[in-house]
Amino acid sequence: MGHKQFSTFFLNHRWYGIDVMSVQEITKALPVTKVPLAAEYIYGLINLRGQIVTAIGLKDLFKMDTPRKKDEDVMNVVCKGDHVLLSLQVDQIGDVVEIEEQHFEATPDTVAPEISRFMRGVYKTDQELLSILDVDKIVEVLNL
């Protein structure tokens, strides 16, 4: 059984992970240029060393009902999607964890569809359950 590495972060103290292979980098807050008429979870565009990255408010996308953080407090998880760079705006960055594949399980049906449609599954770790997000699914939903 192989190991997989996940870059992890927190949203409302819940633990999420993304395959390290789809994460380009993690940065502190960067200036965001608003895009008029865009959906509310699209915070705007970021200039990341000449590349244009779309900032996605992950909590808004997941319909989490919490007040939006001040812009300078968020962290950016910059992910590579299909022909697009996304910066997921998250509360706090966690460690990169390495997990055995045998601990993988499908997303339980009880997870709210607002979130489960972005999830690939769940990993059981010693401390906690890690929800694995799928960047392609996020892009897919954004493109709808």
Add this chain to the structure above:
Amino acid sequence: MSNSNQQSAMAEFFSECEEILQRVNSILTDLEKGADVAHHIDSLYRDIHTLKGSSQLFGFKRIGLITHAIEASLEPVRSKKYLLSPELIDLIFKGLDLVDKIVKNPDLDLKNSSELIEKTDKLIPELVQASLNSIQGDWPLPPVEPLMLSLAEEDKKTAKQKSKPAPVAKAKNVDLIQQAAKLADEFNLVKSGDKETQSRPSSEKVVNDKVANNVDPYHLTKTVETQKENPLAKVEDPKKDSATKMAEPINKSEKAPAPQTQGALDLSADHQTANQHTENSTIRVHVTLLDKLMNLMGEMVLVRNQVLQHAGRQADDFEFQALTQRLDLVTSELQEDVMRTRMQPIGSILSKFNRVVRDLAKDLKKQIEIHIEGQETELDKSLLEAIKDPLTHIIRNACDHGLETPDERKASGKAETGLLSISAFHEGGQVVIAIQDDGRGLNLKRIKQKAIEKQIITPEKAALLTDAEAAQLIFAPGFSTAEQVSSVSGRGVGMDVVKTNIEKVGGLVELSSTEGRGTLLKLRIPLTLAIVPAMIVRSGGLEFAIPQVKLRELLRAEAGDPFLENLQGKLIYRLRGQILPLLDLKETLKLEEKNQKQNSLINQNIKDAKASFDADEALSIAVLNGDGHTFGLVVDEIKDTADIVVKPLPKFLKKIACFSGATIMGDGSLALIVDVRGLAEKGFSKLHQSKSSASEALMPIKAASEKQEFLMFTLDGAGLFAMPLVLVQRLEEFTVKEIEETGGEKVVRYRDSLLPLINIKKELNLNSSNEYESDILSVIVVSKKGRLFGLAVKEILDVIQYEGSILDPLIPKFGVIGNILDQNKVATVIDALGLIEGVMTGHKNIVHIKNHPEQAGNRAGKALRVLYAEDTAFFARQVKKILSEMGAEVMHFSDGEAAFNKAKNSLPVDYDLIISDIEMPKMNGYELAESIRGLKGWDKIPMIAVTTRFTEADIKRGKASGFNFYLEKLKADQLLETIKTAVQEVRIGA
């Protein structure tokens, strides 16, 4: 040599061919116009020679034959004994056309197209004859000596040989190897150090005295002789498939330098006397590399700017200051040069039109003189490509429709020869290409009449058009006034394509015409695609860039400006007597609540409004031209012009339709680039529908790519529903009285049969009342397994075009596939086939299954590779979704033939499974299955048919043609099961 090397070598060969063809064509055109033969013939000869050599190297025998014949026929001319006859020029042109055809479609040659063979076989003797004629003196010049006769004999011999391809090809191979060495040398393939070693047999030795006295165009005979002596000749087996062998000669020539002979000196001498047509020292670089350089350059400029800013704060560090200044200078220079790497002179395209016009004039029996100016004007390579076709179209149009026949011209008092001039020049940061003819001009009356006939415009609207607007009608899709469809133009596709293509690259088409005097078309093209001059404006705290091409002028409306008026509650500006509708950027983009200034204007009457303007208040208006209609965009502040680098937006942001991209400003901040047309559509959406000018008809039809059609309907207050249109057979209406009951089933008589009725509302458990409420019943007729079923709905609304995929339902439910979003309304997509199945079998627990990825993904260990043929976009999408959810890789083709070609060019181990529809264009499922089974090694691969053709006979035929399984369309669970069984069976079996 690896496959990719082979491919890139091939690609290089083709671009080389195109370059040569272009050059040769232009030389020939010059010659035809009376240019000095002596001056051009050497480079012409050399080009043909190179073409011959390289084409044979790559296995294009026919190009080899043709070019060889041309070369031979040019030999007497080259020896400066005879002139180039028009007949010969004509034939050479023909030959070049054939070569061009092959270059564009290499299969013709590699696969020995019979048409091609026929044409070459006809052409070659003609060429020889023409060459002979010119020698014989049909064409005046030097004394022809007694050798004429023997020459003629020699000629016949050669012609005879040429008509028998095999020996010639063989003979050519000697040549070929030698050419290969030469070619390779020219492209630095041969290690330097080897001297240029080339022999042209003609100059190598002389066999026939009489011929030698003249020159020796027919060195074929000798090449055959030399073949024996030349060890290299053996390496090439002409019978082998030349395509697969094409790489070999290069290797060979690398290792073994061809014998050096006197001929080499001749050739290098040719090089020295070369005229302007020869290439400079150049190197081929891939365009993507240049693009990357451009991007990096952009980033570097930004860093430079930041360093400069930083230096500004370190005023006391002089050394740092000096360094940054140097960095600044070097960067600017570098930026300029990097931009220039992508530039090419427009002449490379324009010079082609010499030839085009010449041929057209001949075809149309017109006399046309063409003038080309400004060939040196440079343009980005990708733009050059983009304008090539539109330009060709315009020029063809000018020749065909614009210019008159000599008789007509004479009658109207013009010179018999029509004049067509093309000029390219820089103007205001753009390249302008003006195409002017002195022909008959546009006949506006006829244009209007034609537009009415073609239902592009109504007679009432046509009557209201101004001349300029009427002229614009020629840009309408489907417009063509040519009385008869000629081979030249008039097929109804035309100026609209020109316009859309030019606008696609950010350019503009301007048209002006005087009846009887001629037409002038101006294409305004930006210098490069990547860099666009733009006006930067500010609104609601954000910066926006407006492309300069869309900008007409800037206005400032001070308080009390008498031209600023209120019309039906909308602010307008009277600009030189024309009404200019105004659009507030902030408001259109919902950046803040309605502009205060405007509010006050709209709410009061005109006089008050004017008075209510504060003295210091003023509106900044950018007058924009978006696709035919002009409007004023009100912004907070007009800042400055800037050259911006366009960065694309992700798909989900493009949907907003108001922005065409984003750009990074000098200080590192971002600005959105305004899509003027999209903005106008958004701002004037209501205005647009009632607009009565021609521009409405001129709106280009959006490409219907990737769109699915859905039939929308309602079911009594339960929201909006949809069904893929492909499933719908017919729409019918029945009265409730027509419903009969048989065996507990509700049916109506329909087409001599009974149509079972299914009440969708009831089956979906949406409403307890199961009776039909109105007297008239709307029924969607759907076919399943060859039987018709009627789905009763409340009201059938419309067919919509839907882009994007179907969203999974939140809770899987019987009879429901998912949801689609239509203009912010959600519609539930009905699983019609599943619903019928459920009702007929009583198994209503069938749910459109969504599979969890781990089921197949983990089990198989390796992704399942599926070759999938299906022509209906809807089913393809669904099946692909099912397959990708189980972790399979899908290669999808929309017809059987394409799928078969893929299979043919792959190995059986490349795929685990083939899934195919039955009814498809080009090659149906049965044929596909038979063909695939006929391929070697493909007999074991599992094949599944997924189709709506589901009668016993169909199934039998399907199995007979090689399908292992035959499934009904769109039963996800069944498909999944079958795939698993199929793959397992094969794996176990193997």
